[in-house]
Amino acid sequence: MFDLRPVGYVIGLLVAVLGLTMVLPLVADLVEGRGHWPVFVECAILTTLGGGFMALSCQNRKSRGLTIRQTFVLTTAVWIALPLFGALPFWLGAPELRFVDAYFEAMSGMTTTGSTVMTGLESQPAGVLLWRGILQWLGGIGIIVVAMVFLPELRVGGMQVFRAEAFDTQGKILPRATAIAAQISVAYAGLTAACFLTYYILGMGLFDSLVHSLTTLSTGGFANSDASFGAFAGPIEYAASVFMMLAALPFVRYVQIINGSAKPLLKDTQVWVFLATIGVFVVVTTLVLTTIFPHHWEQSFREALFNITSIITGTGYASADYMLWGSFPIAMFFFIGLIGGCAGSTTCSIKVFRYQILFSAIRVQLSKVHSPSGVFTTRFQGRPVDDDVIGSVMSFFVFFVVSIGLLAVALGMTGLDFITSLSGAATALANIGPGLGSIIGPAGNFASLNDTAKWLLIAGMLVGRLELMVVFVLLTVQFWRD
Amino acid sequence: MFDLRPVGYVIGLLVAVLGLTMVLPLVADLVEGRGHWPVFVECAILTTLGGGFMALSCQNRKSRGLTIRQTFVLTTAVWIALPLFGALPFWLGAPELRFVDAYFEAMSGMTTTGSTVMTGLESQPAGVLLWRGILQWLGGIGIIVVAMVFLPELRVGGMQVFRAEAFDTQGKILPRATAIAAQISVAYAGLTAACFLTYYILGMGLFDSLVHSLTTLSTGGFANSDASFGAFAGPIEYAASVFMMLAALPFVRYVQIINGSAKPLLKDTQVWVFLATIGVFVVVTTLVLTTIFPHHWEQSFREALFNITSIITGTGYASADYMLWGSFPIAMFFFIGLIGGCAGSTTCSIKVFRYQILFSAIRVQLSKVHSPSGVFTTRFQGRPVDDDVIGSVMSFFVFFVVSIGLLAVALGMTGLDFITSLSGAATALANIGPGLGSIIGPAGNFASLNDTAKWLLIAGMLVGRLELMVVFVLLTVQFWRD
Numbered sequence A, B: 001m002f003d004l005r006p007v008g009y010v011i012g013l014l015v016a017v018l019g020l021t022m023v024l025p026l027v028a029d030l031v032e033g034r035g036h037w038p039v040f041v042e043c044a045i046l047t048t049l050g051g052g053f054m055a056l057s058c059q060n061r062k063s064r065g066l067t068i069r070q071t072f073v074l075t076t077a078v079w080i081a082l083p084l085f086g087a088l089p090f091w092l093g094a095p096e097l098r099f100v101d102a103y104f105e106a107m108s109g110m111t112t113t114g115s116t117v118m119t120g121l122e123s124q125p126a127g128v129l130l131w132r133g134i135l136q137w138l139g140g141i142g143i144i145v146v147a148m149v150f151l152p153e154l155r156v157g158g159m160q161v162f163r164a165e166a167f168d169t170q171g172k173i174l175p176r177a178t179a180i181a182a183q184i185s186v187a188y189a190g191l192t193a194a195c196f197l198t199y200y201i202l203g204m205g206l207f208d209s210l211v212h213s214l215t216t217l218s219t220g221g222f223a224n225s226d227a228s229f230g231a232f233a234g235p236i237e238y239a240a241s242v243f244m245m246l247a248a249l250p251f252v253r254y255v256q257i258i259n260g261s262a263k264p265l266l267k268d269t270q271v272w273v274f275l276a277t278i279g280v281f282v283v284v285t286t287l288v289l290t291t292i293f294p295h296h297w298e299q300s301f302r303e304a305l306f307n308i309t310s311i312i313t314g315t316g317y318a319s320a321d322y323m324l325w326g327s328f329p330i331a332m333f334f335f336i337g338l339i340g341g342c343a344g345s346t347t348c349s350i351k352v353f354r355y356q357i358l359f360s361a362i363r364v365q366l367s368k369v370h371s372p373s374g375v376f377t378t379r380f381q382g383r384p385v386d387d388d389v390i391g392s393v394m395s396f397f398v399f400f401v402v403s404i405g406l407l408a409v410a411l412g413m414t415g416l417d418f419i420t421s422l423s424g425a426a427t428a429l430a431n432i433g434p435g436l437g438s439i440i441g442p443a444g445n446f447a448s449l450n451d452t453a454k455w456l457l458i459a460g461m462l463v464g465r466l467e468l469m470v471v472f473v474l475l476t477v478q479f480w481r482d
């Protein structure tokens, strides 16, 4: 067995920090004055002390940095342990939620999935709603750090393509993570503040602006009402679309802008492919909607823009029940959820850079087919891509699709219908939020699912958020062999 | 422009042969005595003469063999042109079918898909039913030859992995194709005869035994009644399951057995993985069915065995409406249709050897992740696999999944619902036959689809049958550049 204490130490610290942030929903509950605040006192103490003791008990060693194996265990363990403590306020504070529900909600929060098992959101205490937003916001910054520091190091899912272009901060992984997290936090918090102000100015109300800005920038998608974003038709939809797009761009580019250079952002092909993809789908869907509904074209455009941006970025807000848009958008919404945003953002799913590499590799294959003696190179951002990266990206794609299939079959075995099983599997693994169909669709809710299905979806959200390989590596025998 | 005459010559010959085979349904119609035979006289003359003239007009050149480019064009053109003539008896002989329907039926036949737009099959003339069977049987032998001779040469979809182990008959591609076709035909015809006798002995009736043996060995799945195989419950289902499995094995192994060696068959890991896969799904489904229905377990086992074998091999017969089996089998039937049989058989879809290579490659990726300095090799049948082949297989997988997505979205745009769009796309590209849902499911029919959807599915069947790349290469600009 290898030394798990450094892992426990980091997790302990993070749990303690999570406990401290519970002061914020505590304050919200106090302000609201419905008497729900003692729950957060209890949870804050439990979590802070729990994390603190864990950190202390694991600390008595000279820090020697993390090995690759410890890094794998840490990454997965963080996303298992933090939602456990994050679930406390739901479990202790909402009597209608059992443990599986509370953990589902917290996992859905920290993985920025945004599927919910809570109904009657409008009547939930302010603290609970704020806590959902905070979980997503923390999960968002967490995943950016993982994507920028851990994944390139772990060489999973083709993320090693970003090794060279990552930060210059060389050295051990944990100090580097801290340094990067600090820089990213500035951009992340700044954009969240801008989003908050925009929502507020456009008339959303203080508390809703706060929570929705947290769940917009994390592409998390938790909303404060069962109607999701349905209450905010009009200019706010445009604002949300813009901020969802901004949240889906590579955050390293924002840090570069802060440091004075906008050029890397403008030269990043991911960004343009991503925006162009949204553009194409919005135009087509607008045309379809204008022919189907007697709307003004502006409404069609707005609904198309908002809902498509929401699904491609994996945010998962819904402003309209697109299950009622006829059949074309349904198949489309299923597949655009598999696109995702840019690497190093809060988005999940397959992501644009992998499609760029895949299509370049397929083009190479096609060229080879009719010129077997020719030499062709797979490229990304103009640079040749290592065979290692191509294999990694393709494995990721295969793994992702096969995982959706297996999860869908497993969900089907629990008794769910085809659309619910299939879209549930995809929405969990791609951390989108809503599924399709009448049960878990944009107008639905995950509360009515059976417990087995909920646990399967919890596993799916975790595995998908950590780019599959990180978790699956832990399941191999070799990993644990000395 | 390059010389298309050798292509026209081969197609002309094949069309002429197709015309001659129309004598068989002509005889069937004469025997039945319903006066439908003149249609086949007309079609036989049109087709034989059309093909003959085409061959003659393209022939006046010394044969210099086919270039790679001509081979690509030939392979695709054969599967576009032959169904055109194969559709004549449907178009001229069945007044209820328009051109798109007739072409759909013929394409579905020659690609061994088995989706049908014909209803009231029981009352169709014997000649028409036999012609459907013959189209599938010819399509089946055709695709084995393509898979064994053309695809390894064209280096598409990873089929180059079978280059070394193909026949020793070296030399030009067309004489080799003829030699291989002759050897394979013996095995194919022999198995068909055995299947015919078995069906007949088990009580199927002479004509039904004939047509169903043709559509079993080709894993085509056209049946003589709207209830598909529903009329033949009992021992015949076991027999059909065995012959569908035999049809899904690599035909080169049968030729080796004829030449005295069964060892290559027994040592072929594809075969064992394929059979084990069927075994696992049959056991699980039998258990599920026994818990759902008050059946005797034998009925559950038999229905599971028959229907799962039918979908995994892509035959597409149905003995029970598995849309009524509850939700688990539905998601399962969707995904097992993406498995397919062995390379060099009449089956389509992704195929077992690709999964073997993919999983070996993913295992290598996982190993690399935790031992970055280690050296690991992707293997198939115990031998290391070229990087070129791995890239080709992975591209195929990505292409296949993306094609299903695009085709499903396109079908959705024509107004079809989600299940019909998605399963229709998959069933066409994987040449299975039935889709899912109430419209095109095992109890349904493709007749009611709109024309655009039918044309899209025709394209899907063609592209899927020719392993995608063969057709898509023709769509690249480079291909046509000199």
Ligand SMILES: [K+]
Pocket: A112, A113, A114, A219, A220, A221, A314, A315, A316, A431, A432, A433
């Ligand atoms: K989300």
Ligand SMILES: [K+]
Pocket: B112, B113, B114, B219, B220, B221, B314, B315, B316, B431, B432, B433
């Ligand atoms: K078939």
